[in-house]
Amino acid sequence: MDIAALIDPARFRAPVSPGNRPGDRLIGWLRRMLLIRAAEEAIGDLVLSGEARCPCHLAIGQEAAAVGVACHLDARDRAFGAHRSHAQYLAMGGDLVALMAEVLGKATGCSRGMGGSMHLYAGEVGFHGSVPIVAGTVPVAVGAALAAKKDGRGAVAVAFFGDGAAEEGGVQESLNLARVMKLPVLFVCENNLYASHMDIRLRQPSERVSRYAEAHDIPARLVDGNDVLAVADAAEELIAMARRGDGPGFLEAITYRWRGHVGPDENVDVGLRRSVTDLEAWKERDPIRRLADALLARGDLDQPGLRALRADAAGLVEAAVAEARRAPYPHASSLLGLVYAEAR
Amino acid sequence: MRYHGRMSYCDAIRAGFHYLLANHPEVFAIGQGLWSPWYVGNTMLGLDREFGQDRIIDCPVSELATTGAGVGASLFGYRPIVIHPRMDFMMLASDAMVNQAAKWRHMLGGAASPAVTVRGIINRGGEQGAQHSQALHSWYAHIPGLRVVMPATPVDARDLLIQATLCNDPVLYIDDRWLYDVEGELPEIEERPLGMEGPRVLREGRDVTLVGAGHATQLCLEAAATLAGKGVRAEVVDLRVLNPFDPAPVVASVAKTGRLVAVDGGWRTCGMAGEVVAAVCENLDPRRWRAAPRRLTLPDAPAPTSKPLEAAYYTTSGDVVSAAEEIVAAVPAE
Numbered sequence: 127m128d129i130a131a132l133i134d135p136a137r138f139r140a141p142v143s144p145g146n147r148p149g150d151r152l153i154g155w156l157r158r159m160l161l162i163r164a165a166e167e168a169i170g171d172l173v174l175s176g177e178a179r180c181p182c183h184l185a186i187g188q189e190a191a192a193v194g195v196a197c198h199l200d201a202r203d204r205a206f207g208a209h210r211s212h213a214q215y216l217a218m219g220g221d222l223v224a225l226m227a228e229v230l231g232k233a234t235g236c237s238r239g240m241g242g243s244m245h246l247y248a249g250e251v252g253f254h255g256s257v258p259i260v261a262g263t264v265p266v267a268v269g270a271a272l273a274a275k276k277d278g279r280g281a282v283a284v285a286f287f288g289d290g291a292a293e294e295g296g297v298q299e300s301l302n303l304a305r306v307m308k309l310p311v312l313f314v315c316e317n318n319l320y321a322s323h324m325d326i327r328l329r330q331p332s333e334r335v336s337r338y339a340e341a342h343d344i345p346a347r348l349v350d351g352n353d354v355l356a357v358a359d360a361a362e363e364l365i366a367m368a369r370r371g372d373g374p375g376f377l378e379a380i381t382y383r384w385r386g387h388v389g390p391d392e393n394v395d396v397g398l399r400r401s402v403t404d405l406e407a408w409k410e411r412d413p414i415r416r417l418a419d420a421l422l423a424r425g426d427l428d429q430p431g432l433r434a435l436r437a438d439a440a441g442l443v444e445a446a447v448a449e450a451r452r453a454p455y456p457h458a459s460s461l462l463g464l465v466y467a468e469a470r
Numbered sequence: 471m472r473y474h475g476r477m478s479y480c481d482a483i484r485a486g487f488h489y490l491l492a493n494h495p496e497v498f499a500i501g502q503g504l505w506s507p508w509y510v511g512n513t514m515l516g517l518d519r520e521f522g523q524d525r526i527i528d529c530p531v532s533e534l535a536t537t538g539a540g541v542g543a544s545l546f547g548y549r550p551i552v553i554h555p556r557m558d559f560m561m562l563a564s565d566a567m568v569n570q571a572a573k574w575r576h577m578l579g580g581a582a583s584p585a586v587t588v589r590g591i592i593n594r595g596g597e598q599g600a601q602h603s604q605a606l607h608s609w610y611a612h613i614p615g616l617r618v619v620m621p622a623t624p625v626d627a628r629d630l631l632i633q634a635t636l637c638n639d640p641v642l643y644i645d646d647r648w649l650y651d652v653e654g655e656l657p658e659i660e661e662r663p664l665g666m667e668g669p670r671v672l673r674e675g676r677d678v679t680l681v682g683a684g685h686a687t688q689l690c691l692e693a694a695a696t697l698a699g700k701g702v703r704a705e706v707v708d709l710r711v712l713n714p715f716d717p718a719p720v721v722a723s724v725a726k727t728g729r730l731v732a733v734d735g736g737w738r739t740c741g742m743a744g745e746v747v748a749a750v751c752e753n754l755d756p757r758r759w760r761a762a763p764r765r766l767t768l769p770d771a772p773a774p775t776s777k778p779l780e781a782a783y784y785t786t787s788g789d790v791v792s793a794a795e796e797i798v799a800a801v802p803a804e
Contacts, residue, residue, distance in 0.1 A: 204546065238579030247578040254545060255582055259569045265538020266570060272539055273546035276498075276524075283542070296565065299535030306530060464576045465615050467583040467638035469665040470714045 127348045129334040132380040133319060135407035141419035142353045149426030153435070155197060155354055156421065159189040159414050160439040162213045165222060168443045169212065169229055169243070170390030177451075178229050180242030181258075183210040187352075187384035190413035191316045192217035194357025195284060195377065198365045199252055204270035205284040206263035207256030209244050210316075210383075214286050215256065220248035222442055226450035239456040240464060260321075261287060261294035264313070268300045271311035271374070282368045283311040290321025292335045301342040301374070310368035312361065313339070313376045316351060320400065322387045339376030351379025352413040382408040473628075474658045480650035482624035483513040486631035487551075489659055491521045494549060497635055500527040500536050501553025501589070509555035510591065511650060537563035537588060541571045541640070544586040549635050557590040557644070558604045571640035572615035587634045592646040592684070592735070594773060597780060603773035605735040607683065608742045610642050611712040617641040617664065618712040622687035623672070624654035626710060633664040646685045646735075667711050669719040675703035678729040678794045681720055681746050683709035686733040686785070693790035700791075702798050712742060717749035724750050728760030731793045733785060738767040761797035766790060 131137050144152055166186045172178035185192070188210075196217035199205060207214045215225060220236060228235030229243045237247045244258040254270065257263055267285035274281040291297050292315060304311050315335045319326045326333050339346035345367065347360035357379050364375030384405065386393025394402045421427040427435075471488045490497045503509020505518050505528040518526035529536050533554060540552035554560035560567075571584040594603035611618045617639050621627040627645060634641035641664065672687065673694050680690035687708040694704040705723050709715075724730045730750055734743035743765040750763065766785050774780055 204542075235579070237577065237581070240579045241577050245577045247581050249581055255574065255578055257570065257574075257577075259565060262538075262565060262570055265535040265566060266542035266545075268535060269539030269542020269544070269550070270546055271542075273543040273548050276543075276548065277546075296534045296538065299530070299532035300538070302530055303532055303535045303539065307527075460579075464580045466617070466665075466714070467575060467580075467585075468663055470716075 127350070129348065132348070132350055133333050135382070135404060135411055138350050138353065139410045140416070141423055142355045142416045144355060144420050144424055147355065149421065149424065152417065152421055153427060155193050156414070156417050157435055157439070158193050158217060159354065159417065160435055161222065161442060162189045162192070162216045163414060164439040164443040165216060165225065166212055168447055170385065172229065172447070173389050180229065180231065180244065181388050182229065182243040183388050184385040184390065185210050185213040185383060187408065187412070188316055188318060188381045189213055190354035190357055191314070191351040191379040191381055194354045195312070195314050195361040197358055198362050199284065201250065201252045202279065202281040203252040203284065204254050204267065204274065204281065205252055205286065206254055206267045206270070207246065207286045208260065208263060208288065208291065209258035210288065211246055211256035211286065212243065215246045215248055215253050218248060218253040219251040220246065220253050223446045223449050226446045227453050230450050231455060232450055232453035233456045234450070234453040238460065240460060261291040261296040264291065264297050264300045267311055268304045268309060271304065271309035272307065274310050280369045281310070282365055284314055285311060286314045286316065288321065289315060289317040289319065289326050289335050292338055293329060298338065301338060301344060304374040305342050305344050308373040310371070311374045312364050312368055313374065315376070315378045316381055317378055318381050318383045320383070320387070323393070325400070334378070336376055336378035344374050344376045346376040346378065348378045349380070351381030352411045352416065354413060354417055384409060474656045476653060476655050477624060478650060479624045479627045479652045480511055480513050482628040482656060483631060483645060484515065486628040487514055487517055490632055490635050491517065491525060494636070496547055497549045497551065498525040498527065499551045499553055500529055500540060501555065502529060502531060503555050504528045504553060510553060511647065533559055533562035534566055537566035538570065540586040540588070541566055541584045544584045545582055549585055549587070551587045551589055551635055553589045555591050556593050556602060557606055558601050560588070560590045567610070567616060567640070567642070568613050572613045576615060583638050584640045585638045587641045587643055589643045589645065592644060595648065595780065595784070597775045597777065599775040600772035607644050607712055608736045608740065611715065611742060613713070615640065616713060618644065619664070619710060620644045620684040620712055622649070622682065622684050622708045622710070624652060625656050628656060629659070630667070630710070632659065633662060633667065636661060637664040644684060648685045649688060652688060668716040669707050669709045669711070671705060671719065671723060672708050673704070673706040675705035676727055677703045678731060678798055679705045679707060679720065679723040679727045680731050680733060680790060680794065681707045681709065682733040683712060683742060684735060686735045689785060689787045689790050690733055692787035693794060696787065696791050697794055700795070702794060704794055709742070715745065715749070717746070717753060720746055721750050721753045724754055725758055728758055729797045730763040731766060731790060731797065732763065733766045733790055736768060737770050738765060739770055741767055743767050761800040764793045764797055766793055
């Protein structure tokens, strides 16, 4: 794939090509993407109303990257995220109510109200933690892959990170270590072309982050990150390779976040080179609409069916927020009681 | 392999590794130089040949990735020991230790418990200079969630390594090359939870309390022997576990002696010696003091290289003797 075309929002607006993937599977992916979109819009509203105070980094517009990878993973696998990880958590099957409760700092949250939006955990479905230190989980994922290799049962680790993380030394160390030890880990770079306010062109000599994989002799795929089929095809291939014992892979998904670095604001006024024109153009490459249109065109779905899917997602999110609101805050004892696993 | 009886601190570390590798298949070690005696002395000699190079992993020059990988593997049933042959280089792994290992359990609500052990070796003297000399235990002991242990004796060199590795929390184990030749009598191995361990009185006395950790404890023991010849009965408390820090044994000792010399191989400002003095001051009836407490630490300067500067830089057991004699001789103000 040509990077110049991928970063041009005037391109790749047409419905995606479903190939020979069965309709019910694709409807499942669409359902998941709609749930992520609705959940993140609701979180944005909770931030606006002041009900959620923790920093919330929204991935609205990036749903396909998370879903296209997670659809090939299961509970034995080990996915790790970063600051912008609601989508990955939900794509892996993390509990929606627990996510909303965590964002509101409640004891029923996925991290028992100790983490908030930036520290998510759903080990029961293979999502083993997200943290906001940029690139912080990438070496951890490599270690999870080392454990998987020692176990010899075909599990893989996945490190989700952004284009900014590729500028951290830890990612470079991790790529080298994973390759030299031939570990079953998939590095997934959701390249949304921004690190906080900074355009990638002001930070790197090329927009193509997967060039680092080539430098480390790791097979890489560069795809349209707003095409869930393209992401899924590439992820399937690289994950299968890792499961076979053939070592790490690198998947770069070019995408764009519709909201700012943190919070619901669109950040068109503070970013360098983040213009309203760019944002509106990227909204034309909406990963959800492109999948929905493909399913409508192929006859897997009709308009009432699509409306029902949207209504389902909205209903689930509304109920989850309501349940999270009713939940208690963590007990004061967790302040000291969770520091150590063993008695002092 | 002999696990008990008389042996050196260096051999005791190797005995600890051997025991762990032979009895706990989930244990593995990763670090730079593990296939070479240049880096970790004889503390791991031959372990790669005996247990395989997939359990004793020599690795790229990547402190951050290897330590982070230790954190990651520890989340999935393994008990990795990440080894930094010089503590100075371990600072490149600070994110994995401070931001990740120490925090995950708390910030993820208790579900993820990194059980990684990090071994940092203090390797100084011999004109090695500022970046090949540091003793940074106080830095790490500041971090909630990161247990820090510092063996001063051969038995602790073996047992704290075993306890650290089998602990479900992240632990920093700090050994010191200046101690490798110290000999001791080791009993048979008994697996005990690390949480049971804390400061311990190594020598009893009633005139002055000398407190140290790691090599500083050996200075205290040497000083106590010299002081005994001068009629001063010094009590020596070895801190052993710097975090979580339990000051009670030190407080109990000073309650008895009324005098305290806190000796530390690290710097003075915000260091472990200051923590010891502060904890005793907070917890001891002021009327019990017979003299103001003293700290013996490195001066607040990077390690020099030139011989005479190096001689001035490091604390000796003679310095500990002098400090103890001064406060024993001091007449308490009424």
